[in-house]
Amino acid sequence: MSIFRFPILVWLGIGTLIISLGIRQSFGIFMMPISEHFQTGREFFSFAIALQNLLFGVFQPFIGMASDRWGSQKIIAMGAVAYGLGLLLTSVATESSMLYLSLGALVGLGLSATSYVIILGAVAKVVPAQHAAKAFGLTTAAGSFGMFAMIPGAQTLMHNFDWQVAMQVFAMLCSLMVVFALFMKTAQSNQLVTSQQTVSDEQTLKQALKEAFSHKGYWLIHAGFFVCGFHVMFIATHLPSYLADKNLPATSAAMALAYVGIFNIFGSYFWGVMGDRFNKRHVMSALYFVRTLVIAAFVTLPVTESTAALFGGAIGFCWLGTVPLTSGLVRQIFGARYLSTLYGLVFFTHQVGSFLGAWVGGRIYDYYGSYDPIWWSTVVLAFCAALIHFPINDRPVPRLSLNAA
Numbered sequence: 001m002s003i004f005r006f007p008i009l010v011w012l013g014i015g016t017l018i019i020s021l022g023i024r025q026s027f028g029i030f031m032m033p034i035s036e037h038f039q040t041g042r043e044f045f046s047f048a049i050a051l052q053n054l055l056f057g058v059f060q061p062f063i064g065m066a067s068d069r070w071g072s073q074k075i076i077a078m079g080a081v082a083y084g085l086g087l088l089l090t091s092v093a094t095e096s097s098m099l100y101l102s103l104g105a106l107v108g109l110g111l112s113a114t115s116y117v118i119i120l121g122a123v124a125k126v127v128p129a130q131h132a133a134k135a136f137g138l139t140t141a142a143g144s145f146g147m148f149a150m151i152p153g154a155q156t157l158m159h160n161f162d163w164q165v166a167m168q169v170f171a172m173l174c175s176l177m178v179v180f181a182l183f184m185k186t187a188q189s190n191q192l193v194t195s196q197q198t199v200s201d202e203q204t205l206k207q208a209l210k211e212a213f214s215h216k217g218y219w220l221i222h223a224g225f226f227v228c229g230f231h232v233m234f235i236a237t238h239l240p241s242y243l244a245d246k247n248l249p250a251t252s253a254a255m256a257l258a259y260v261g262i263f264n265i266f267g268s269y270f271w272g273v274m275g276d277r278f279n280k281r282h283v284m285s286a287l288y289f290v291r292t293l294v295i296a297a298f299v300t301l302p303v304t305e306s307t308a309a310l311f312g313g314a315i316g317f318c319w320l321g322t323v324p325l326t327s328g329l330v331r332q333i334f335g336a337r338y339l340s341t342l343y344g345l346v347f348f349t350h351q352v353g354s355f356l357g358a359w360v361g362g363r364i365y366d367y368y369g370s371y372d373p374i375w376w377s378t379v380v381l382a383f384c385a386a387l388i389h390f391p392i393n394d395r396p397v398p399r400l401s402l403n404a405a
Contacts, residue, residue: 137272
């Protein structure tokens with residue numbers, strides 16, 4: 001299936017992710033101005049972002065269950081309102097503790113309802129299984145395009161105005177997600193219903209959860225996605241400060257993160273296509289081996305504007321390629337019926353990793369005065385993640401005696 005023949009819901013989902021994840025991935029460049037504004041160390045902002053990601057994950061399974069039961073339209077609209085309110089309250093906060101509610105809890109709730117789990121769950125219901133990884137890759141790439149657009153935009157707003165104005169502009173953009181949600185129809189076409197999906201429709205949520213929890217491969221998928229979360233939030237949150245510590249200008253950090261975004265546009269689609277053509281778990285292992293080499297090279301070589309840009313492009317190519325592969329594996333093994341719920345639980349584990357990556361990065365820096373220990377930890381974790389995908393049993397689970405479960 002050509003990407004131009006994908007249903008309109010896919011493109012509306014892409015628009016939603018451009019805004020939602022584009023804003024989210026820009027938070028790293030707010031660390032220094034917000035920390036200076038409230039006269040706090042980096043751990044304060046790191047913990048606010050870590051709390052955001054942890055709550056993002058905590059909310060995700062429940063939001064996924066609600067979306068599987070009542071559809072994605074209302075969930076996305078309500079999430080967009082919470083997202084915008086959190087950004088607006090952040091911009092007018094007078095006490096640093098307010099950010100735990102606004103930037104932490106409200107934005108975390110908004111993200112859980114407007115990001116991959118809900119969008120991919122909706123896409124899975126309107127795209128044939130044999131083209132799912134490609135569709136997931138294209139949709140995932142949208143978040144990277146948002147990163148490419150939002151980070152330079154936020155940098156420009158902060159240069160010409162201040163960080164509060166940048167947050168307020170982002171809050172206004174959230175209203176567009178409400179508009180997109182109004183036109184998202186997730187009813188599945190009859191021609192896409194397969195025999196496996198028909199059986200899945202008879203399965204209850206309790207049965208689906210029991211089936212997944214008893215599958216060893218499901219827990220290995222959790223472990224791999226934990227590492228992904230640790231990587232992306234450590235880098236997105238702390239790379240600008242790390243480059244500033246190396247006496248590089250702020251524009252180099254913005255450019256490096258923009259390269260992460262633009263190369264992930266191609267990378268996410270590439271890894272998604274590879275997941276359709278080859279064994280997804282083997283492709284996932286290859287992706288993590290690439291991450292291992294890229295991060296190890298970056299922390300070994302001298303840090304310059306050129307190496308920062310090269311790192312942004314290289315890590316961007318394998319930045320969120322894990323999303324179409326991980327969600328594709330979950331769908332391949334368990335079907336599309338409860339994908340938002342099952343992938344939502346996996347995404348919770350991802351966000352536990354994100355929490356630790358954002359917070360521990362700041363904690364280690366404030367304690368040691370250096371990011372070196374945490375950088376080498378990411379190298380070891382990437383290598384371990386590459387290994388744990390090999391033993392996953394990725395065959396679809398048999399459901400011949402569903403009523404007896």
